[in-house]
Amino acid sequence: MILNRLKKNLKKTKLVLIKEGTESFRLYDQDIPEYPYVIDVYGEEHVIIWPRMNSKMDEGKEDHFMETLDALVELLNIPRSHIHIKGRFKQKGLKQYEKIKKQKQTIIIKELGLNYLINLTDYLDTGLFMDHRPFRKKLTKSQGTGLKLLNLFCYTSSISVAAASAGYITTNVDLSNTYLEWSKENFRLNELSISNHQFIKNSAVTYLQQEITSDNKFDLIFLDPPTFSNSKSMDKEFEVEQDHVQVITNCMLLLKSNGVLYFSNNKKSFKLASDLKEKYQIKDISYQSIPKDFRDKKIHQFYEIRKIL
Ligand SMILES: C[S@@+](CC[C@H](N)C(=O)[O-])C[C@H]1O[C@@H](n2cnc3c(N)ncnc32)[C@H](O)[C@@H]1O
Numbered sequence: 001m002i003l004n005r006l007k008k009n010l011k012k013t014k015l016v017l018i019k020e021g022t023e024s025f026r027l028y029d030q031d032i033p034e035y036p037y038v039i040d041v042y043g044e045e046h047v048i049i050w051p052r053m054n055s056k057m058d059e060g061k062e063d064h065f066m067e068t069l070d071a072l073v074e075l076l077n078i079p080r081s082h083i084h085i086k087g088r089f090k091q092k093g094l095k096q097y098e099k100i101k102k103q104k105q106t107i108i109i110k111e112l113g114l115n116y117l118i119n120l121t122d123y124l125d126t127g128l129f130m131d132h133r134p135f136r137k138k139l140t141k142s143q144g145t146g147l148k149l150l151n152l153f154c155y156t157s158s159i160s161v162a163a164a165s166a167g168y169i170t171t172n173v174d175l176s177n178t179y180l181e182w183s184k185e186n187f188r189l190n191e192l193s194i195s196n197h198q199f200i201k202n203s204a205v206t207y208l209q210q211e212i213t214s215d216n217k218f219d220l221i222f223l224d225p226p227t228f229s230n231s232k233s234m235d236k237e238f239e240v241e242q243d244h245v246q247v248i249t250n251c252m253l254l255l256k257s258n259g260v261l262y263f264s265n266n267k268k269s270f271k272l273a274s275d276l277k278e279k280y281q282i283k284d285i286s287y288q289s290i291p292k293d294f295r296d297k298k299i300h301q302f303y304e305i306r307k308i309l
Contacts, residue, residue, distance in 0.1 A: 002035050002064070003071035010075065013293045014041075020137075021113030024130060029295035035064050039072070040130065042118055043109045047072055047083045048126065084120045108189060112140050114161055115189040117182060127156045127182060131299045132224070133291050135262065136162035144168035147219040150254065152204040152247075157183035159222050164192045168220070171198040173207045175231055203234045205243070208250035217256045223247065227267040240265045245273045252280060252307060261305040264289075270301055281306040 009027050017025050028039040030052055038050040049068070072083055084105075103121040110116075111133060118126045136159060145167035151160045152173050160170035164187065174180055180199045187194045200207065204225065225247070230237040244263070251261050276282065282305050289302040 002032065002068050003075065005031055005035075006039075006071055006075050009293075017293075022111045022133065024109045024111055024116075024118070024128065026130060026291070026293040029293075031295060035068055037065075037068060039068075040126075041076070042120065042126070043107060044076075045078055045082055046107060046118075046120055047076065047078065048086055048120065049083060050086045052087075086124060111158075112137055112162065114140070114165055115186070116158055116161070117156070117185050117189060127186075128158050129155070129224075131290060131294060132159065132264070134289050135159065135222075135264075135302070139163045139168070140166055142166050148217075150218040150221045150251075152207070152221065152223045152251070153225045154183060155179050155224075156186055157199075158186065159224075160197065161186050161190055161192065163220070164197060165190060169196060171200065171218075173200045173202055173204050175201065175203055175229075175233060177201055203231075203238075205238060205247060206235070208247060208254065212250050212253045214254075216254075217259065218254055219256055219259050221251050221255060221259070221261045222264075223251055223261060224264045227265065240267050241270055245276060248276060248305065249279075252305070255307065257307060257309065259307075262302065263305060264300050264302045266300050268298060272301075272303065276305075279308070281308050 006028060013025050013027065017023070023043045025041055026038065027041045028037065030036050030038060036052045038052060040048045042048065069080060069083055072078070073080055104119070105121040106117055106119050108115050109118050111128065116128050118128060120126060139159065139162040143166065144163055147168050149160060149163045149168040149170045151157060151170055154160060154172040154174045156179055157172045160172050160183070164170055172180070172183055180201055183199055184194050187197065225238065225240050227240050228238065248261065248263060255261060272282070282303055285304050286300065286302045287297060290297050290299055
């Protein structure tokens with residue numbers, strides 16, 4: 001049953017994406033309720049499977065899970081060891097499939113003709129949030145020469161790589177040295193000189209507070225915070241719903257008069273504060289910003305925010 005669905009999805013998705021130079025995509029997104037997984041393909045060789053089961057649904061799903069692994073091996077002609085399982089199973093019988101030790105298995109994959117370093121084994125996320133592929137596509141096709149992009153909570157800076165390939169000069173802010181180093185590697189992999197771009201280790205919230213009075217203004221800001229964040233190096237914890245008004249207000253002060261802020265987040269229940277809607281010109285671009293290979297059209301909320309001139 002699952003094999004046929006995977007075949008159908010592969011046929012529908014792969015050819016379209018290969019033509020645009022993309023080799024990572026969502027093959028399966030909980031299409032069949034009895035097979036509650038998300039399956040992502042990374043290049044010709046690797047697959048990540050995310051079980052999305054709760055304890056009730058878990059029961060009796062062991063056979064389905066093994067059937068899915070077999071189907072992936074057959075369909076993609078890859079060894080079982082190239083199917084990487086993320087997340088946690090609630091059912092005992094399935095726990096044997098969970099990752100036992102760290103393995104630092106990395107590959108380079110192409111998206112829209114650009115190279116990205118992917119870590120298949122050591123973190124919950126791989127280094128590339130595929131749900132923002134359409135936004136990266138928009139950036140690669142834009143004319144960015146002479147324009148400045150600020151990427152807050154930049155993670156591995158895939159958005160900045162796409163922008164830099166179109167000529168943007170980027171400033172990338174993240175709390176984590178690991179992700180800033182990974183960002184630089186992504187730039188190098190695309191022969192984009194890192195000396196033209198900035199990589200700043202700071203809390204995005206503190207960076208904004210420090211910079212709002214500066215004359216350094218941006219044409220574009222990409223703000224993609226986690227739902228929640230807490231770290232010793234932060235004055236206080238960050239929660240997207242509670243803190244988005246302050247952060248967006250500060251971003252708007254850092255924009256040029258015709259600049260655009262792109263604000264995204266993954267909190268399912270997130271509601272944009274209504275006073276922001278009165279102060280700025282805000283367009284909800286969530287639906288159009290989600291890739292065709294994602295069935296979950298609520299994977300993120302995405303807003304385009306401009307000053308009212
Ligand atoms: C891009 S966000 C998460 C994006 C995605 N919307 C999600 O919810 O999974 C993850 C990044 O934010 C960084 N981060 C977390 N709190 C931060 C903070 N206060 N300032 C700057 N970066 C932060 C993390 O180090 C990580 O690289």
